Amino acid sequence: MRAFDYIRAETLEQALLELGCPDSRALAGGTSLVDLMKLGVEAPARLVDIGSLPLAAITLGQSALSIGALASNSEIASNETVERLFPAVSQAILAGASGQIRNMASLAGNLMQRTRCPYFRSTDWPCNKRQPGSGCTAASGSNAHHAVLGVSASCMAVNPSDLAVALLALDAEVHLVGPSGPRSVPISQFYLLPAETPEIETVLRPGELITQVVLPRSNLAAASTYLKLRGRASYEFASASIASAILVEGGAVREVAIALGGLGVVPWRDRTAEAELIGKAIGRQSIERYCDALLAAASPTKDNAYKLDLARGAIHRCLDPDRARDDVTARGSSPE
């Protein structure tokens, strides 16, 4: 590991000042950053430990819930208000990582975690995200776990966060503060497609910090769920995942929100495809039309085309009331 200066920030002002120095990185839980520093993928000259800043509060207001950037993943997942009003958030967190990691990892750290693409995580291979211009090994290499949506010739690495997928379905707002003051960005605009610059992953500017994430309260949010499909039952990244919520009134879809993980280079949501469902009866055909619209833009490879079927299956399972009932029946009769 490259040597670095360690600075513990006592105040937000001090943290911003220190992060303004070149080649500085913010350290919170460290579960992603310390790992990548050991691998030589990250090698900052300065680490600014923001772990003791007072940014961990979870506060329910009249119209929204605010979650501090340093709230631990465990604290958020077990928060009674989160469980009740934003169940997909709690479920998404509990579907990810392990208990030890969730105790350490912060909200902002979860949103900023880097991809699990093995070519990114090893300095032995060319990778445009790690070393711009060096090439993408996944494009011609093993890419069964890579993205099918939003890929470019430069990068097809999946964003690994479950939490970000839930936040995207629930219209979260990411609050930032930097040298030029505070601002906020809808999470739908927080992540950037790789295009020609996969090394730039978010709109976060150098020296900026996430301070909180704000979730608007709604009946739709309270009806949200998270389904994750993966290669083993626990402690594994998503092959495909879906955060969804649907409100049906008089037999027709009134509101719907669907975000997907494991499929895209960024957490994925297609509001144009969602519009296909509004006003329609929910059933096999309308859900297929949604899937067709959603996946029309996909560019699968021979090895990861299975993700399209996986996504369709997951979407039907989450949205189709008949399928959901079948699933429950099947589970109930299994000799577990």
Add this chain to the structure above:
Amino acid sequence: MPDPRSPVRLSIAVNGSRMEAEVDPRRTLLDFLREDCALTGPKKGCDHGQCGACTVLLDGKRILSCLKLAISAADRSVTTIEGVEREGGLHPIQQAFLDHDALQCGYCTPGQIMSALEAIADPELRTRPQIQEFMSGNICRCGAYNGIVDAIMDVKANASL
């Protein structure tokens, strides 16, 4: 600006004793415990947060000591397997691991027990599938998983903690 390689002062409570040390900022809590404190219970399995063998409690919550810089645990309290015994005897969960053959080679066991401590303290965990999910961050390559769940269920059912 200080020399990046110069050690930084660390004050930390380890198994109830206050430790004062000078550490390289790169030192992980795991290396600090094993090499500076001679507490070799926490194991270095993968050193990348994937196996759980390095699990310790930080302020009472289980964490992975391999992904925690020692300096970032300053002024906090760490418990390792060496600090688990009760009045010189085994903790009930340690005895239950023996009773239920919850280990073969024993390498993952200190980490398993540190996780199990959180499991037995959590009243929400009642069923075997819940405990299996809860313990999924601790890998056992001998495959003693059923015994580990047995041990935790036993303590939850019988021990007065």
